Amino acid sequence: MQWEGKSFIENLPRIYGVYTGGFVLFFILMAVFEKFGMSAEMIGILFLAFTLAIYAFIGILSRTMAVEAYYVAGRSVPPVFNGMATAADWMSGASFVAMAGGIFMSGYPYMAFIVGWTGGYILVATLMAPYLRKFGCYTVPDFIGTRYGGKFARLCGVLVLVVASFTYVTAQITATGTIAARAFQIPFEVGVWLGLFGILLCSMLGGMRAVTWTQVAQYIVLIVAYLIPIFWMSNKQGLGFFPQIEYGPAVARIMELETQLGVGTPPAETVAGLKALTALHATPVGGWLPAWQFVTLVFCMMVGTASLPHILMRYFTTPSVRDARQSVAWSLLFIFLLYFSAPCLATLSKLQMLDPNLPTSIIGASIDQVMSLSWIEKWGNINLLAIRDSNADGILQINEFFLNPDIIVLATPEIAGLPYVISGLVAAGGMAAAMSTADGLLLAMANALSHDLYYKIIDPKAETRKRLLTARILLLVIGAAGAGVASLKLTGILGAVAWAFCFAMSGLFFPLVLGVWWKRANRPGAIAGMLGGLGAGWWYLLAVRNPEAWYGLAQPWIGLDHLRFGVVGVTASLIFMIVVTLLTAAPDEETQRMVDEVRIPSGDTIIPSKV
Structure with missing residues (x-):
């Protein structure tokens, strides 16, 4: 099959319909095998192996040596x-x-993460995507x-x-390592390489074309894997068929239990890399500072979303x-389908663990009894859970x-006592989510280095084969x-992801936005703007993280x-860009006319397609 051309595009609904049907049949088959005694470990391994094989198969079929197909999926x-x-x-x-x-x-x-990440797409739609595509x-x-x-600007x-x-x-590879470590019971440090x-199987041969079609397949897996445990737990807890809008009683029950169980009491000891549950679930902390921190985190996630190169490249x-x-x-x-469901999943999973009226509750139970639970033992074996x-x-x-x-998400089926086939499904969904983003990020970096650094700056006469070979080597490195x-x-x-958003917004947001909307820029x-913003943001991160250093901030x-x-x-980026722009000469008339043309939502692409 050729993964390009008019006939392929017209048959996409049928192709992915068959794929979805096949995945559902595989899920049913695993459920039957579990009934007949297949081990939980084998089910998890088969789920990961099956989905990885499908993604690799799509990636291999999508291999290409055409520049436009490799960089932008042929714009099709x-x-x-x-x-x-x-x-x-x-x-x-x-x-x-x-x-x-x-x-x-x-x-x-x-x-704040959900509000910011969702709201960021409003900025993408209104300020960025259509205009960058027209360029x-x-x-x-x-x-x-x-x-x-x-x-130098390109550099x-x-x-x-x-x-x-x-x-x-690095955050996405961390997620794949966590999943692989649990599924295969191997050290996390080995899981990240697996x-x-x-x-790399999904992205090396076909570039953006391969990544695009594997990401469609990965979305189907991840959204099914995320929603099924929510509906299953909702049914067990008697919350109705639409838990995303009916889980209010579960929140109220958690707030009641928090008082009884002493949530908020600091632990008497600490465990490296792990946390105890000390924060209230649905009660905002009072005062201006928590409210300010909520708003500023929303702001960072929104503006960061509109600055991420691997997302903008998709358009x-x-x-x-x-x-x-x-x-x-x-x-x-x-995206809404998952983000609307995340608070519900967190709530139902926590209730399964805390509520003594549910058979899965562990708080208040005998420690010997809790330690004998399979999921406690297996997550503890890879040092991601501990009891003291x-x-x-x-x-x-x-x-x-x-x-x-x-x-939490990966362990939720086990916490809730669901069949292990659901755990295997969730592991496959988590792997799909992490892999799909990692593919896009690696491709964004490799393409920028091979196209913008190598081809546009170092060797403008490089042949197509050499450019694409360079991109693939960079993917590996x-x-x-x-x-x-x-x-x-x-x-x-989450910490690494927040840093990435802050780096992107510090260096790219205003150079991109003002590049479209201010022809004087x-x-x-x-x-x-790029160097000043990135430098100021990086310094502040280091200063906050190292308060004792000579450059550090005490508070x-x-x-x-x-x-x-x-x-x-x-x-800092906005200030640097405006001040320096106004102190230096305006762009030439041709550039200013080009910017005016970019903002017109119809007409020809500014830069013709290249082959």
């Missing part, structure tokens, strides 16, 4: 399918694996280099892209500007149970570096901690 992806691919690209390990875990452990404040570039640095002119764009995307990809192998793949705009709407719909009898009474108290928040950093466990998944201003500025350093970076 229909809006609905690009929306699904973008949703998969976007709903990373942070969204699938870590977000519900953050809400589970930290409660209301983590809703006709291959990468985000390609837009910067063409709009502002000069090799600055590559620098910001690599810093933000590399930070982000996850990287699966990621370069549609046939037209109109399709790019429609694609954003479809993306938002497909701090008061030596033999009963598990709320502040004696420690876990890594990133395991960057992926290996990301796996190496992920194995060090420098921060959690010029090359010196854009360079100052964050007005509550802007390490998750919010993008506020400092993007403010």
Whole structure:
């Protein structure tokens, strides 16, 4: 089968309909095997192996040596399918694996991630996607280099892209390592390399074309895997058929239990890398500072969303500007399905663990009894969960149970006592989410380095084969570096993702937005905005994280901690860009006419397609 051409595009609904039917049949087959005694470990392995084989098969079939197919999928992806691919690209390990875990452990404040990530697509739709598509570039640095002119501006764009995307990809490889470690009962440090192998299978041969069609397949897996446990738990808890709008009684019950169980009591001891449940679930902390931190985190996630190169690149793949705009709407719909469900999943999972009226409750039970549970033992074996009898009474108290928040979604089927086939499904969904985003990030970095650095700056006469070979080698090198950093466990998944958003917004948001909406913006201003914003943001992150250093800050500025350093970076970027632009010469008339033309939602692409 050729994964291109008019007949292929017309048959996409049928192709993915068959794929979905096959996946459902595989799920049913695994459920039957579980009934006949197949081990939980084997079911998990088969789920991961089956889905990885499908993704690799699509990636191999999509192999190409055509420049436009490799960089922008031939600009032929229909809006609905690009929306699904973008949703998969976007709903990373942070969204699938870590977000519900953050809400589970930290409660209301983590809703800021959902509000910000969803709201960011409004900025993408209104300020970015259609206009970047009309420009006709291959990468985000390609837009910067063409709009502002000069090799140094392009190089600055590559620098910001690599810093933000590399930070982000380490979080995705961390998620794949967590899943592989649990499924195969191997050390996390080995799991990250196994996850990287699966990621590279999908992207190396076919570039953006391969990544696009695997991401559509991955979206189907991840959304099914995320929703089924929610509906299953809702049915067991008697909450109705639409738990996303009917889980209010579960929230009220948790708030009642928090008082009884002493949630908020600090643990008597600590466990490295793990946390005890001390935050209230649905009660906002009073005062101006928590409210300010909520708003600033929403701001960072919104602006960061509109600055992420691997997301903006997805809208370069549609046939037209109109399709790019429609694609954003479809993306938002497909993303909404998961984000609307994440707080519900966190709530139902927590209730399964806390409520003594449910058979799965562990708080208040005998520690010996809890330690004998299969899921406690297996997550404990890979050091992602621990129990400490701090008061030596033999009963598990709320502040004696420690876990890594990133395991909540993956462990929920076991926590809720669901059949293990659901656990295998969720593991496959989590792997799909992390892989789809990692593919997009690695491709964004490799394409920027091969196209914008190697081809546009170092060797403009390079042949097509040499350019694409360079991109594939870079995929391997960057992926290996990301796996190496992920194995060090420098921060959690959500923390690394927040840093990536802050890096992206610090260096790219205003050079991109003003490049479209302010024709007076010029090359010196854009360079100052990128370097000044990235530098200021990076300094603030280091200063907050190292208060004892000579450059450190004893206290964050007005509550802007390490998750919010993008506020400092993007403010500096705006100031630097406006001041330097106004102090230097305006762009030439041709550039200003080009910017005027970009903002017209119809007409020809500014830069003609290249082959």
